[in-house]
Amino acid sequence: MIFRTRLAALSAAAALVLAACGGGHDYTQVVSFGDSLSDVGSYKTAGIAAVGGGKYTVNGPEGKVWVERLAERLGLAMPCAAQTGLNASGSLASFVGAVTTQANCTGYAQGGSRVTNPIGPWNAALKASSDATTAFQGQLGQLTVPLTTQVANHLAANGGQFRSSALVLALAGGNDLFMLAGGIPARVAELMGQSMTQQQATQTAAGEAVQAMGVAGGELAALVKNQMLAKGATRVVVVNLPDVSLTPSSVAEGTAAQALTKSMTEAFNTQLAAGLANTPGVLQVDAFTRSIAQAAKPSEYGLTNLTTPACDKTSSLNPFQGYSLTCTTASTLVGTDVSHYAYADTVHPTPYAHQLLSNFVIAEMQRKGWL
Helix, strand or coil: CHHHHHHHHHHHHHHHHHHCCCCCCCEEEEEEEECCCCCCCCCCCCHHHCCCCCCCCCCCCCCCCCCHHHHCCCCCCCEEEEEEECCCCHHHHHHHHEEECCCCEEECCCCCCCCCCCCCEEEEEHCCCHHHHHHHHHHHCCCCCHHHHHHHHHHHCCCCCCCCEEEEEEEECCHHHHHHHHHHHHHHHHHHHHCCCCHHHHHHHHHHHHHHHHHHHHHHHHHHHHHHHHHHHEEEEEECCCHHHHHHHHHHHHHHHHHHHHHHHHHHHHHHHHCCCCCEEEEEHHHHHHHHHHCHHHHHHHCCCCCCCCCCCCCCCCCCCCHHHHHHHCCCCCCCCCEECCCCCCCCCCHHHHHHHHHHHHHHHHHCCCC
16 A cells, blocks of 8 residues: 555656646657666466556556556556567466467567667567477467567558657667676687687687677667657657666676676667767667666665665566566565665566656756646
């Protein structure tokens, strides 16, 4: 009840602010592209729903992600998942769901999606991996449709054009980072086989990963300009990557891995910003700098815990050992009040953190005169 009341109060306060500036009446829909941070339920199959899950946060009555909160506060219909289903198999076969396109739904973001590469975390293709953990993840069979295809799907369903009255949202890059970082050990082994020392190989592989993240950031910028703005979109909010090195997952890997993660994040954000600089119709929202500010002074943002995930890794009711897709307020939390925790699992935000992001986007839209 405390959790619900606090979020309701935040929403009410934001609504008053919007009303005072006449906000949002010219928008007719929200169209969102991205990954798990913006996924509104792509993988909420019957099996996932049966355990209370469906989104990458703390699932429950107030378990909305930032794009839903934003649509709600603009007085628009919250986007539903444009494509649903899971190619689940093996020990996770109970979560399988037919892949289905949902007419008139504009929430294209999917857990595991990358900018251009179709193979992201938990994709069925990973079942073939020689690594046991990676192979297990492949059994979930996430669709991980890349943003290039997400945008193409929207265009195909809407006559090749965006509505000029649509508010278009884009946030991606995290899964490019995870997949590239995960491939470093194999690349190091390959380079050592070419007579490099381990130190040389590690430095080379890390440098390649940083460079590849920069490429992905540039690809997202090009996608926004060439397939969104050029196809009729007039207002596109592009949120850059928060500082992934601050997540519990990155912190647990040690300072060297953290430093690399930060460099990869910065490379993506730098090329994204450069590619979209001075582009009319684009609002770049700096979630990276905001995430650092929140970590430095959490109490100023109402955050009570930035290190412990709210979802219980030991709960037998959570099939993924704390993974947020099946984490719920009803049965899989670490304590009685996690309402102001930052992270649901080791990388995904809680509903409160999503609320903070939504608040920030609204403020930036107001500053730009979009509200």
